[in-house]
Amino acid sequence: MASAFRTLLFTVIFFGGSIFHAIAAFIGSLVSPALMHWAVGGWARYQHFCAKWILGIDVIILGNMTDRPVLYAIKHESMYETIDMPRVFRRPSVVAKRQLFNIPFWGKAALAYGMIPVDREGGASALRDMLARSKSLLAQGRPIIIFPEGTRVMHGECPALQSGFAGLYKMMNVPVVPVAVNSGKLMPRNHWLRRPGVITYKVGEEIPAGLPRAEVEARVHAAMNILND
Template identity: 50%
Template structure:
């Protein structure tokens, strides 16, 4: 019952608040494009504190998170991390499914913020776009984050990495920082109920650039699944 009440209160506070911030970003970006990034950061922390104080979800980071010209590969179990990346990094650029850019209002803001749309059916063209946008982000001092599984997966599952990771790893020539997390334990995919608990980010060992594709995939896959029960 407490979990249900907390989830209802969270929805009543977070979603209307998010709509107001999206509208504010949409209006202000017409006059000052950089404002979108500032509003997005506010939105990320708004979500973070709503999760902390309304849902009882505390965040812990295990290990040292290096900042710099890296490719950050993150486990994807919940909506939580897609927003919380705005708190973990400074103005991160995140690769997201192209369909998300079709959402009214949100899609416009995502484009102006600098998210990278991934059109899976576009093949090599999509990879070239991804490479260009990722390099531009790195040059601007912004972290580039990828969810290599392509979609949210239940906690404990470890599907293979999508082929796009290997292509981007080779094209960018950047060392990889793999990050595991267990957000699916408290905010499971497809569930309205969000439980109280600890969400852990576990920073894995840096995977250097230039490795054989297979070796890089094996290292990254193991690292982002380090919090799975079987691991």
């Protein structure tokens, strides 16, 4: 009962505040980049605050996630890590499915902030657009974040990586840092209830650029799933 009450309270307070941050980010994208960046980063910090003080969820990072312009390949088990990236990094560029950019207010602000839409049905032209935008943002010194599984998975599942990861890794020609996440233990994809506990990010060893596809995929896949029970 306590977890159910906390979950309902979190839903009301967090999503209510999310509307404010989305509108502020949209206004900032039109008139003030500083306001836009504050709103995006503020949304991530707001989620962290609500998760900690309402749900009883703490977050720890094992290893060092720096702001260097490299490719981060991160396990995807819940919405939490998607929103959390601007808190963990300074101005990260996150590769996200194109449908998210259709959200009112947020979609335009996300593009202006530097998020990277990916159209999985768009073929080669969509991949070229994603690559061009990624290289431009990388040149600004910003880390590129990708969730190679393509969608949220249940904790313990180890699906194959989406083909777009290998293409991006090869054409960007930068090192990749895999990161394991176990958020699905507390925020499972197929259940509304949120439980207290600790979400862990475990940073794997940096993998150099230029490796064959099979090797880089195997190393990233193993490192991303190291927190699986």
